[in-house]
Amino acid sequence: MNTGARIALATGVVAGLVVVGSVVFGGEGGRPESPTVAKGTRWTSAKQCKKCHAEVFAEWKGSHHQIAYQNPQVRELSDDFRNKECQACHLPRPVAVTGFGNRVLPRMTQPDEGVSCLTCHLAADGSIMGRRDLDGGCRPRRNEGYLSVGMCQSCHNQHKTTDEFRASHYAKNGGHCIDCHMPEVARGKGKGRGHEFLGAHDLATLRKAGKFEAGIEAGKLVLTLTNVGAGHNFPTEERHRAVDMDYRFVDGAGKASEWKRAYRFRNPYRDEPGPNTQLPADQSHSEQIAIPDGTAKAQVRLWYRLMPYASDDDPRSVLLFEREVAVQ
Amino acid sequence: MRFALTIVLLLAACSQAVPTEAKTRALPKVKLVPRLKELEAVVASGPKAPSKKRMAELRELLETAYVAGRASQRFAKMAKSDLLETEDAFWVFEDALEHENSLVRSNAAYELGKLGRVASLVPLIKRLKYEKDQQVLFWVVDALVKLGNHSGLPELLDLMHEPATAQNAAGLAQTVLTTAGLRLDGQATFGKLVREIRAVHRYWLEHGNPEGVAQDKLPKPSPLLDARIASRLVDLQGFQLRPVDDSRFILKRLGTLAVSRLAFAVQASENYLRQHSLEVLCDLGRPAAATYESVLPLLDDPLVGPRAAEALGALGNLDAAPYLLQRLDSPNLELAVAVAGALGPLGAKSALPRLSAIVADKSAEMDRRVYAAFSVALLDPGTRFLEQLRRSGKYHLQTLDELLDRIRER
Numbered sequence: 001m002n003t004g005a006r007i008a009l010a011t012g013v014v015a016g017l018v019v020v021g022s023v024v025f026g027g028e029g030g031r032p033e034s035p036t037v038a039k040g041t042r043w044t045s046a047k048q049c050k051k052c053h054a055e056v057f058a059e060w061k062g063s064h065h066q067i068a069y070q071n072p073q074v075r076e077l078s079d080d081f082r083n084k085e086c087q088a089c090h091l092p093r094p095v096a097v098t099g100f101g102n103r104v105l106p107r108m109t110q111p112d113e114g115v116s117c118l119t120c121h122l123a124a125d126g127s128i129m130g131r132r133d134l135d136g137g138c139r140p141r142r143n144e145g146y147l148s149v150g151m152c153q154s155c156h157n158q159h160k161t162t163d164e165f166r167a168s169h170y171a172k173n174g175g176h177c178i179d180c181h182m183p184e185v186a187r188g189k190g191k192g193r194g195h196e197f198l199g200a201h202d203l204a205t206l207r208k209a210g211k212f213e214a215g216i217e218a219g220k221l222v223l224t225l226t227n228v229g230a231g232h233n234f235p236t237e238e239r240h241r242a243v244d245m246d247y248r249f250v251d252g253a254g255k256a257s258e259w260k261r262a263y264r265f266r267n268p269y270r271d272e273p274g275p276n277t278q279l280p281a282d283q284s285h286s287e288q289i290a291i292p293d294g295t296a297k298a299q300v301r302l303w304y305r306l307m308p309y310a311s312d313d314d315p316r317s318v319l320l321f322e323r324e325v326a327v328q
Numbered sequence: 329m330r331f332a333l334t335i336v337l338l339l340a341a342c343s344q345a346v347p348t349e350a351k352t353r354a355l356p357k358v359k360l361v362p363r364l365k366e367l368e369a370v371v372a373s374g375p376k377a378p379s380k381k382r383m384a385e386l387r388e389l390l391e392t393a394y395v396a397g398r399a400s401q402r403f404a405k406m407a408k409s410d411l412l413e414t415e416d417a418f419w420v421f422e423d424a425l426e427h428e429n430s431l432v433r434s435n436a437a438y439e440l441g442k443l444g445r446v447a448s449l450v451p452l453i454k455r456l457k458y459e460k461d462q463q464v465l466f467w468v469v470d471a472l473v474k475l476g477n478h479s480g481l482p483e484l485l486d487l488m489h490e491p492a493t494a495q496n497a498a499g500l501a502q503t504v505l506t507t508a509g510l511r512l513d514g515q516a517t518f519g520k521l522v523r524e525i526r527a528v529h530r531y532w533l534e535h536g537n538p539e540g541v542a543q544d545k546l547p548k549p550s551p552l553l554d555a556r557i558a559s560r561l562v563d564l565q566g567f568q569l570r571p572v573d574d575s576r577f578i579l580k581r582l583g584t585l586a587v588s589r590l591a592f593a594v595q596a597s598e599n600y601l602r603q604h605s606l607e608v609l610c611d612l613g614r615p616a617a618a619t620y621e622s623v624l625p626l627l628d629d630p631l632v633g634p635r636a637a638e639a640l641g642a643l644g645n646l647d648a649a650p651y652l653l654q655r656l657d658s659p660n661l662e663l664a665v666a667v668a669g670a671l672g673p674l675g676a677k678s679a680l681p682r683l684s685a686i687v688a689d690k691s692a693e694m695d696r697r698v699y700a701a702f703s704v705a706l707l708d709p710g711t712r713f714l715e716q717l718r719r720s721g722k723y724h725l726q727t728l729d730e731l732l733d734r735i736r737e738r
Contacts, residue, residue: 044661044693070726080726084607085573093662097631098599103567105603108634108665109695111724158569270570271458 043126043138044109046116052137053117055187059195060117068114073306073316077240089155090114094122096129096143101150101157120151152177159237168281170231180205180231200241200306203318209234210243210279212302212321221247221291221298221325223262226284233278235265235304242266243279243320244303245287249295249327256299259312262287266308291327298325353650358625363596364565367558374555378416386411386420394424394435418443422451425468430461437464441471447552449475449585450560453578456480466493470500476547478504478532478539479581481525488522501525508540536583536615549585557582557589564593564604572604580611587612591619599631606635613642613673620645627651627663634666641670649676656682665695672703680707687713694723702731711735 046066050057060066068074068090069081078086084106091111092104110116123129123143130140131147145151149171153162156177165171170179182193198205208229215222223245227234235241243265250256263285267276279285291298302321303312310316377383392399393408411417421443424436437455440448452471456479459465466487469480481504487497501521505512508528512521531539537546560575579586586608593605609616609623620643626636637655640648652671656679658664668686671679686692686700701713711732718728 042659042661070724075726080730083573084576085569088569103569103600105631107662108669108699109661109693111727157567 043118043122043128046110046113046118049117049121049138056192056195057117060197063195063197064199064201065115065119065197066113069111070114089158092119092155094118094124095120095151095154096122096124096145098154100145100148101153104154115155120146149177156237159239161232161236164232164236164280168231170281175231177231180208180229200235200237200304203320206304206318207320210302210320212245212300212323214247214298214300214323214325216291216298216325216327217288219291221289221300221327222286223247223289223300224284224286225263225265225279225302227279227281231281233267233280235278239267239269240307242303242305242308244301244305246301246303247289248299249292250297250299251294252296257292259301262289262300264308295327297327299323300325353654355628355651356621356625358595358629360595360597360602362598363593363601364562364598367562367593370558371555371562374558375552377419382416383420383423386414386417387423390420390424390432390436394432395429396431412439418445418448422448425451425455430464433459433461433464434467437467437471441467441474444475445550445552446475446547446585447550447556449477449547449553449582450556450578453477453479453581454574456483456581457574457577462487462490462493466496466500469497473500473504473538476538476541476545477581477583478529479583481529481532485522485525485529488518488525504528507538510540532583534614536585536587536612547585553585554589557586560586561589561593561601561605565598565601572600576604576608576611579608583612584615587616587618590616591622594619594622594626602626602629603632603635606632606639609639610635610642614644617643617645619643620648624648624651627655630660633660634662637663637666637670641673644674646674646676648674649678652676653679653682656686661693661695665693665699668696669699669702672706675707677707680704683707698723698728698731702735705735706738 046057046060064071069087074086074090075081078090081087081090087106088104091106091114093107095104098104104119121128121130121140123141123146128138128140129143129146132140132142134140149162149165156162162177165175165177168175178193181197181199182195183198184191185194186192196202200206209227210230211226211228213222213224213226225234225243225245230236235243245262245264246259247262248257248259263277265277265279265285267278268274277285300323301319304318304320305314306316306318307314312319378386389407389411393404393411398404399407411420418440421436421439424432425440427433427436433455437452440452449472452468452475455468456465456472459468465483469484469487472478472480484497484501484504487493488501490497498518498521501524502512505521505524505528508531510524510528512524528539557579560578563571563575566572579590590605590609590612593601594609596602596605606623606626609619620640623636623639623643627633627640629636637652640652649671652667652674653676655663655667656671658667668683671683683700683704687697687704689697698714698717701711701717705711705714714728714732714735717723718725718732
């Protein structure tokens, strides 16, 4: 390389650094701006958020969003994600990349983070989205799409849950998925939204969904489940999910019969016969059961099962309610 | 302003004095065009199934012929004969692949193999994905082999280990090997049979055509097959992922037959059609090498760039290496990681020093280091870094296991 070329190269490198620097630090007056504004800043991991949002990070860590790509149950059901269809929502690129309400695409990075802070908060231009414009830290910008049900729809309508929600009175009255799944929590002197994403793995949330009643009418045991709290079907999402109304009778000597299922609320697998019996928002379903002679009382239970064939003593079965009804 | 002008001039001078890699390796321009409507038109103009009335008649014949106890043996034989004489019998056999009676499904697959319509590959491969009955599965694999498709050989290997199907499966395996020009003598062990079938399947994966079948005997595309491939591509754009996954499963198992349509689809302006077509090419690999020119320009596509990188690795054209190397340090981490993971499958030995440097660089993102280590292991066997990382528990275990499995498979 001759001297002229070396000088040109060296000058070019310096000039290049200046140009890159002006892009990274925002240029005007040479004052470094927030990294969010800088094009060169890469938001690549939820760990970057932890520094300022330790409390939120702690809530998310261990949530079913965070473990979405390592949850053993999902791994088993998806044949270790060889069923590629599952990967997009369990290890997604940011929703905004493909657009709110559109399908997400799978990513390769940060597999431990599953559905991470960036999945929801990273805008298509690389900036951060939030509920309001703020000048500090990552400088979140308010974004209507981010605040819409479309944000959840990108993944949660694979199983029609947001369609179910839109058909409910909750949506018609201006409700949002976050009303139940990200309830307001105290944050320092103010309030924020919980990031544990409470749902089918949280007993209290499950119990709010259904009102389970048992009584005797016209000599029959009547069991009724009403979807009073879920803004979508109960159960919703995966076809594995099932809600069972079970009962047994106890005679005067205290001898109990076998537990029997009165009704199962579930959307069957594609190759299983039978209709979708999930219970839409605000609807009820009752079953009447003949009472055998000599019965002193009936015992009834409402189960939520993460897998349809999980037995009562399986940890994937959650007992929501248990009642006893005296039989005259 | 003057300062900026000076910089621009200096940069121009610099680029003249020292030709940069970026300049010599500029990506070909890509022009994304709507493809969905055109594909829908191909579907609409394809051969049509018989009318509902005609299908009902054909179904009646099928039920009489194949549902045990439905008619006397004599009538069943007559119905079968009538059915097989009709030109459009294959439609009802394809339909019957989802019949509730497993014996009917078996017979349908068997007859489709004999009828030899290449378009039947599409419903047969879909059946391969969902069939749980081993006997039916055997006849589906048998039909695929007869239609010149060896994508069912892994299933055949499984069936060779099942008591109910072992004998038939071993017989079909012998046929496959004979066609491939590998005649095993009577003393050949079961283990040898298994090894040879695996080798024939490897040939299929590398070529997308069955081993030992003369060029003029290879399955030829038909208008109906084209319409079915187009229909599967249209499904890729939909919201529900199950049909998307079905289509990916089918298209990647069609070998070379879907390649020209995939080359057409990867340049679609419809994002999901473009993305999932690339995913199919990633799975298809070398048999789709002809799509290289269509894939390369997508490397800088903000949405599908990472999948284009992965596909370029799988397609195996070493001309892609310089373009990939240029993006190994891309600020787009998703792209940089995909590139690091693509150079190994591509066989780009020239990338070894840079990949090794990334693995050794403790300040580099762990995702890049992991995928660089994966590529290094493929180019220069050794999995020390990944094994150590696995033991440390500092990275997603299942991802490491998957990468280690892929290295072992090679």
